[in-house]
Amino acid sequence: MKKNLQQLANWLNIENQAFPDTIVTGVSIDTRTIQKGDLFVPFRGEAVNGHRFVEQAFEKGAAAALWMSDEPNPPQHYPLIFVDDPEIALQEMAKGYRNEHQATFIGITGSNGKTSTKDILASALAPYYKVQKTIGNFNNQLGLPITILQLDEDTEISVLEMGMSGFGEIEFLTKLARPHYAIITNIGEAHMQDLGSREGIAKAKFEIIKGLDESGVLFFDGDEPLLQKLVAKQPALSTQSVGFAACLDLVASEIVATAEGSNFHVEGAIEGDFFISVLGEHQVKNTLNAMLVSKALGLTDEQIRAALKQVVLTDMRMQLIPVGEVLFINDAYNAAPTSMQAAIQFVNQTSIRSDKWLVLGDMLELGDEEQQMHEKIAQHIKMGDVNYVCLYGPRMKWLYEKLQGQFESQRLIYSETDYAPIIETIKQQATNDTLILVKGSRGMKLETIIQGVAQ
Numbered sequence: 001m002k003k004n005l006q007q008l009a010n011w012l013n014i015e016n017q018a019f020p021d022t023i024v025t026g027v028s029i030d031t032r033t034i035q036k037g038d039l040f041v042p043f044r045g046e047a048v049n050g051h052r053f054v055e056q057a058f059e060k061g062a063a064a065a066l067w068m069s070d071e072p073n074p075p076q077h078y079p080l081i082f083v084d085d086p087e088i089a090l091q092e093m094a095k096g097y098r099n100e101h102q103a104t105f106i107g108i109t110g111s112n113g114k115t116s117t118k119d120i121l122a123s124a125l126a127p128y129y130k131v132q133k134t135i136g137n138f139n140n141q142l143g144l145p146i147t148i149l150q151l152d153e154d155t156e157i158s159v160l161e162m163g164m165s166g167f168g169e170i171e172f173l174t175k176l177a178r179p180h181y182a183i184i185t186n187i188g189e190a191h192m193q194d195l196g197s198r199e200g201i202a203k204a205k206f207e208i209i210k211g212l213d214e215s216g217v218l219f220f221d222g223d224e225p226l227l228q229k230l231v232a233k234q235p236a237l238s239t240q241s242v243g244f245a246a247c248l249d250l251v252a253s254e255i256v257a258t259a260e261g262s263n264f265h266v267e268g269a270i271e272g273d274f275f276i277s278v279l280g281e282h283q284v285k286n287t288l289n290a291m292l293v294s295k296a297l298g299l300t301d302e303q304i305r306a307a308l309k310q311v312v313l314t315d316m317r318m319q320l321i322p323v324g325e326v327l328f329i330n331d332a333y334n335a336a337p338t339s340m341q342a343a344i345q346f347v348n349q350t351s352i353r354s355d356k357w358l359v360l361g362d363m364l365e366l367g368d369e370e371q372q373m374h375e376k377i378a379q380h381i382k383m384g385d386v387n388y389v390c391l392y393g394p395r396m397k398w399l400y401e402k403l404q405g406q407f408e409s410q411r412l413i414y415s416e417t418d419y420a421p422i423i424e425t426i427k428q429q430a431t432n433d434t435l436i437l438v439k440g441s442r443g444m445k446l447e448t449i450i451q452g453v454a455q
Contacts, residue, residue: 031060063105
């Protein structure tokens with residue numbers, strides 16, 4: 001973005017803005033990361049009042065700042081835009097910039113795989129277009145407006161991740177972004193405590209179509225019956241489906257994992273053999289969505305094939321990490337039953353290494369059914385498929401109790417609050433033929449175990 005202060009004020013219906021020619025080139029809500037030329041947006045909360053840091057923001061290079069109209073003592077001689085509510089003002093400015101911008105916008109939601117799909121798609125398109133994507137987890141009612149306002153004016157493709165915890169949130173984000181293409185990666189169990197059921201989760205994710213461009217296309221997991229039902233109720237909606245069932249628009253088969261990534265075959269809208277440097281059938285399905293969007297944007301099958309070979313995902317998503325002779329799969333960014341089962345299934349089936357371990361942490365935000373969902377994971381874990389199971393966190397005690405009797409005591413490790421027993425077991429028992437999956441919800445910080453082994 002490169003706008004003067006009066007242009008920003010116009011988006012907020014403010015006339016006669018002071019310092020109208022001041023140029024703003026970005027937006028920040030944090031003085032620790034502010035860049036020269038940014039517009040600083042202060043928020044007033046119960047614990048912290050961001051207005052206290054406005055002068056500091058200017059000292060660090062901010063070009064301008066918002067200021068709440070009822071906040072006393074605004075600093076003099078600085079470029080300020082006075083607003084009633086900084087959050088609403090941020091969103092309105094993002095709408096204004098989005099309305100002017102000529103990029104193609106792509107919205108991505110789903111219970112799991114949003115960030116992976118975002119990374120895969122952005123990587124596939126980057127050799128051929130100027131692409132900008134959501135950075136980190138800036139995917140909510142604050143993060144998405146910031147992402148839009150940070151777009152360069154010559155950006156051709158904007159890939160926007162959309163997260164939520166309740167009904168109405170995806171609708172708000174999609175109406176702000178107005179995507180030309182939308183992706184629903186899958187329906188899992190995350191946020192069950194807020195949405196009540198998988199049906200509720202599907203309904204909330206499906207809100208993404210409410211902001212979809214009239215000529216836009218929805219790409220979705222065609223293996224998911226809940227999405228099939230919702231799509232069937234929208235006969236005018238243009239859709240394309242991906243998955244493993246033969247009747248879908250793009251079908252993957254012959255998936256083979258190697259120490260470098262996944263080889264797979266596709267049929268349907270795209271034909272042939274492909275490779276991506278990511279592990280897991282669920283990541284292949286995420287790749288299918290990226291392939292179809294790339295095709296819709298005009299890339300040839302050969303261009304897509306070449307670009308996928310260069311894909312790099314955000315850390316902690318089925319990420320291969322060698323530590324000495326041991327090979328870790330770091331999938332510790334987040335976890336829900338669907339993604340946990342998919343990751344375990346990959347370990348069960350892979351032939352990358354024969355000494356297979358699971359290091360699993362609590363799955364959070366599952367609501368009243370959390371005990372049942374942790375216990376059900378036992379159905380996917382069998383002695384012979386894996387050699388060691390290490391469990392961490394208070395909720396994993398339910399899984400530990402289910403697995404007792406299936407594994408020798410020295411091969412089934414449980415620790416509620418201390419990483420050390422798991423780290424020591426790996427150091428003592430792992431070999432040059434060991435593959436270790438590390439997976440849990442973000443709050444469990446299981447990457448600490450990999451770091452401990454490396455020390």
